[in-house]
Amino acid sequence: MELDNGAFRSLLQVVHSSYGYDFTEYAEASMKRRIIHYMELHKINDLQDLQSVILKDENIFRDFLQELSVTVTEMFRDPGFYKSLREKVVERLATYPFIKVWVAGCATGEEVYSLAILFKESGILDRSVIYATDINQHSLQIAKDGMYDAASMKAYTGNYQQSGGTSSFSEYYKSKYNSVMFDKSLKQNIVFSAHNLVMDKAFNEFQLIICRNVLIYFKQELQKRVLDLFNASLCTFGFLGLGSKESLRFGAEQSFEEVDRRERIYMKIK
Amino acid sequence: MSPGQRYEAIVIGASAGGLHALFYILEHLPEYLPVPVIIVQHRMAEQQELLEELLQSKTEMIVKQADEKESIEKGIIYLAPPGYHLLIETDRTFSLTVDHPVSYSRPSIDVLFETAAIAYRDALVGVILTGANRDGAAGIKRIREFGGYTIAQEPAEAQFPSMPSAAIATQCVKKVGTLNEISIFLSKISEV
Numbered sequence: 001m002e003l004d005n006g007a008f009r010s011l012l013q014v015v016h017s018s019y020g021y022d023f024t025e026y027a028e029a030s031m032k033r034r035i036i037h038y039m040e041l042h043k044i045n046d047l048q049d050l051q052s053v054i055l056k057d058e059n060i061f062r063d064f065l066q067e068l069s070v071t072v073t074e075m076f077r078d079p080g081f082y083k084s085l086r087e088k089v090v091e092r093l094a095t096y097p098f099i100k101v102w103v104a105g106c107a108t109g110e111e112v113y114s115l116a117i118l119f120k121e122s123g124i125l126d127r128s129v130i131y132a133t134d135i136n137q138h139s140l141q142i143a144k145d146g147m148y149d150a151a152s153m154k155a156y157t158g159n160y161q162q163s164g165g166t167s168s169f170s171e172y173y174k175s176k177y178n179s180v181m182f183d184k185s186l187k188q189n190i191v192f193s194a195h196n197l198v199m200d201k202a203f204n205e206f207q208l209i210i211c212r213n214v215l216i217y218f219k220q221e222l223q224k225r226v227l228d229l230f231n232a233s234l235c236t237f238g239f240l241g242l243g244s245k246e247s248l249r250f251g252a253e254q255s256f257e258e259v260d261r262r263e264r265i266y267m268k269i270k
Numbered sequence: 271m272s273p274g275q276r277y278e279a280i281v282i283g284a285s286a287g288g289l290h291a292l293f294y295i296l297e298h299l300p301e302y303l304p305v306p307v308i309i310v311q312h313r314m315a316e317q318q319e320l321l322e323e324l325l326q327s328k329t330e331m332i333v334k335q336a337d338e339k340e341s342i343e344k345g346i347i348y349l350a351p352p353g354y355h356l357l358i359e360t361d362r363t364f365s366l367t368v369d370h371p372v373s374y375s376r377p378s379i380d381v382l383f384e385t386a387a388i389a390y391r392d393a394l395v396g397v398i399l400t401g402a403n404r405d406g407a408a409g410i411k412r413i414r415e416f417g418g419y420t421i422a423q424e425p426a427e428a429q430f431p432s433m434p435s436a437a438i439a440t441q442c443v444k445k446v447g448t449l450n451e452i453s454i455f456l457s458k459i460s461e462v
Contacts, residue, residue: 002388005360029389030357033381071369244353
């Protein structure tokens with residue numbers, strides 16, 4: 001199946017004008033794959049049909065929206081990133097009496113809990129608030145529940161150890177059937193909420209913003225605007241952590257200093 | 271190769287046993303190809319730059335990991351980064367995603383091939399080498415639908431035959447060949 005470009009753009013316009021979600025500045029190849037996947041799954045033959053069903057039925061639109069905006073992650077993804085946070089960032093964060101963190105595009109929350117564990121082991125979780133946001137409500141609910149597939153724990157334990165974890169990973173969760181539930185004490189300082197990076201504005205000032213593997217889904221103009229948003233949402237000497245294939249560009253690099261080039265951790269200097 | 275056909279990109283998918291197959295092909299390609307060569311080799315997310323270094327030792331062409339939004343240039347060999355899907359946009363730049371693995375793989379050969387087929391239409395050559403799964407079969411089908419040229423490694427020669435066999439079973443493979451034959455074919459692209 002190949003999507004006609006005109007009909008594809010018209011669909012995104014209609015989604016924007018009818019429901020307020022703007023995907024027109026998302027990278028297209030991936031968007032198209034997701035739309036095709038959705039259409040194949042629901043036996044919808046062309047984009048016009050898809051457009052009319054999602055306009056008619058908001059529940060179908062919600063379902064479509066989940067498919068369009070879902071992302072996947074894992075605990076301590078790229079252990080070197082967390083090791084670097086532990087070794088190069090936490091010490092400076094600890095100098096603040098109160099630490100505000102924004103995990104933007106937290107998906108199903110695995111990296112939020114990873115960060116909470118790291119903060120707990122560094123003794124700064126109690127005076128931190130971690131704002132974890134995502135556009136996808138379904139993902140956000142999974143994040144809030146803090147319940148994950150037990151089968152993933154072996155790999156996560158390996159990641160945790162490589163990230164310099166100082167405890168035993170299994171202390172942080174309880175197993176129940178095929179799932180594990182992360183400890184409530186980790187959640188106390190996390191605030192989960194819906195936020196759309198495309199449209200919503202800055203909502204606080206942070207000492208640390210983590211946004212990993214989100215910018216890669218955006219076209220360059222939107223990447224630039226989101227980097228500007230992060231810049232405006234960080235205090236001076238605040239830190240920004242990106243995904244392993246993302247970098248500061250479009251002039252944003254002028255305002256930041258590299259803390260760890262390889263792990264894409266930057267400090268705002270002006 | 272159809273007479274007069276101009277190819278603008280080569281995509282290659284390899285899995286288990288792929289390293290030696292890629293070594294062979296790179297060693298037997300000319301010093302310069304007037305097209306980009308874009309490769310998905312399944313590998314563990316931890317193996318960061320090792321594959322690039324190993325392949326670079328076999329060729330005069332530049333070997334690099336594909337960056338997101340990077341413009342695709344001829345004469346360069348690009349590799350999908352471990353842990354990411356590599357996609358091609360219609361403006362012939364790369365995108366990366368962390369979407370779910372496809373055929374248990376990320377990067378997935380199908381994801382690269384299917385998006386490359388849309389971007390390059392009939393000016394694309396797709397090659398499936400050794401592997402122990404069936405990633406790439408759907409991608410090969412898509413390349414044929416758009417009129418591109420499709421090649422699979424001779425399963426009897428492949429260290430792991432199931433991946434080229436799965437591609438051949440789609441009946442969308444134009445040419446089945448040994449690594450030697452594939453290398454000769456790809457080398458001719460510079461003469462068109």
